[in-house]
Amino acid sequence: MFKVYFCILKPYYLMQQKIHDKTFDLFIPNEDITAAIRVLAQKIHADYQDETPIFIGVLNGVFMFFGDLLKNYPGPCEVAFTQMSSYAGTSSTGIVYTKMELSKDIKHRHIILVEDIVDTGNTIENLYTYFQETQQPKSIKIATLLLKPDVYKKDFTLHYVGIEIPDKFVVGYGLDYDEMGRNLPDLYQLSSK
Ligand code: 5GP
Numbered sequence: 373m374f375k376v377y378f379c380i381l382k383p384y385y386l387m388q389q390k391i392h393d394k395t396f397d398l399f400i401p402n403e404d405i406t407a408a409i410r411v412l413a414q415k416i417h418a419d420y421q422d423e424t425p426i427f428i429g430v431l432n433g434v435f436m437f438f439g440d441l442l443k444n445y446p447g448p449c450e451v452a453f454t455q456m457s458s459y460a461g462t463s464s465t466g467i468v469y470t471k472m473e474l475s476k477d478i479k480h481r482h483i484i485l486v487e488d489i490v491d492t493g494n495t496i497e498n499l500y501t502y503f504q505e506t507q508q509p510k511s512i513k514i515a516t517l518l519l520k521p522d523v524y525k526k527d528f529t530l531h532y533v534g535i536e537i538p539d540k541f542v543v544g545y546g547l548d549y550d551e552m553g554r555n556l557p558d559l560y561q562l563s564s565k
Pocket residue numbers: 433487488489490491492493494495496540541542543547548549
């Protein structure tokens with residue numbers, strides 16, 4: 373009911389986006405994303421009542437989600453950022469390297485790795501292993517706004533998932549198509565037309 377109402381009000385030019393050579397259709401409006409994030413923030417807070425966790429954002433795609441998640445997190449916390457990258461041509465083997473080192477000491481601290489989207493899970497698994505083996509945190513949990521369950525086949529636990537989506541390429545709300553589209557407040561998916 374709400375979605376029909378929303379789409380009627382949404383200006384026509386926001387229903388589709390042309391980015392580079394591709395067309396994307398409106399998929400999840402910002403209002404629905406924000407609602408899912410509020411729930412996620414409360415869920416995380418319930419698990420860290422008496423703690424001060426460090427939220428670590430995995431750049432670049434996470435920047436919008438990270439801001440909204442933290443605005444809705446009601447407890448004490450710290451923040452830090454990291455950046456990962458896959459070596460060109462080897463993404464299928466899941467070889468990922470750290471492009472930006474952490475600016476904060478996370479030894480003996482509870483950390484929450486915050487991702488925009490988990491697809492195969494290679495990035496987050498590599499990041500988890502890297503922090504676990506080199507930084508000696510007290511605990512590590514993972515929060516992701518989006519998950520593609522049809523693609524994700526790992527046993528590796530994702531502790532906090534905002535929205536499950538089908539296996540279709542999405543842009544907006546921080547996510548890019550060839551560096552464009554990150555500033556769109558809504559989420560769009562690749563048009564099948
Ligand atoms: P994974 O390592 O889980 O296969 O992929 C995670 C990374 O792939 C994400 O951090 C993101 O950069 C990219 N990615 C996966 N699916 C999508 C998508 O649908 N849209 C965009 N823009 N990036 C994606």
